Amino acid sequence: MTDWKLPWSASCQCGGVKMRVTQPPMIALACHCRSCQRLTSGAYSLTLMIPETGFEVIEGAPEIGGMHRAELQHSFCPRCKNWLFTRPQGMPFVNFRPATLEDSSWVQPYAETGAQDKLPGAVSGAKHSYPEFPPPSDYEMLMEGFAREGAKPR
Numbered sequence: 739m740t741d742w743k744l745p746w747s748a749s750c751q752c753g754g755v756k757m758r759v760t761q762p763p764m765i766a767l768a769c770h771c772r773s774c775q776r777l778t779s780g781a782y783s784l785t786l787m788i789p790e791t792g793f794e795v796i797e798g799a800p801e802i803g804g805m806h807r808a809e810l811q812h813s814f815c816p817r818c819k820n821w822l823f824t825r826p827q828g829m830p831f832v833n834f835r836p837a838t839l840e841d842s843s844w845v846q847p848y849a850e851t852g853a854q855d856k857l858p859g860a861v862s863g864a865k866h867s868y869p870e871f872p873p874p875s876d877y878e879m880l881m882e883g884f885a886r887e888g889a890k891p892r
């Protein structure tokens with residue numbers, strides 16, 4: 739059993755929202771899609787998929803922002819406006835933004851999505867690359883691969 743050094747503490751830029759991760763991520767992803775470029779104002783987004791039961795907001799009250807879509811709730815700090823996590827409705831996981839971790843130094847994406855929109859010079863270091871999203875039949879392989887050889891806290 740791998741030591742993930744859980745639990746992990748995370749916080750927005752202003753410290754108004756604090757979060758805790760208590761279960762290992764299912765996978766680490768980078769997404770180069772145009773929506774993620776706008777949401778991050780950067781080249782790509784980073785995501786750790788965390789089982790819903792392994793993620794909690796322990797302080798503050800995140801608000802919905804971004805696309806304001808019921809099926810994909812982008813959650814932000816109401817004060818500093820950091821993008822913190824996204825809840826895909828009906829799915830048993832949260833797409834958590836690992837840049838908010840107290841220690842994000844180990845985070846490396848295992849797969850990247852939306853690569854057809856990748857900006858010039860943007861390199862995620864991911865082992866697997868998809869022009870859009872992985873076909874559903876690839877997820878099991880990706881999650882097994884991440885559990886086996888994905889980056890973990892040092």
Ligand SMILES: [Zn+2]
Binds near residue numbers: 815817
């Ligand atoms: Zn904040």
Ligand SMILES: [Zn+2]
Binds near residue numbers: 769770771772775852
């Ligand atoms: Zn994206």
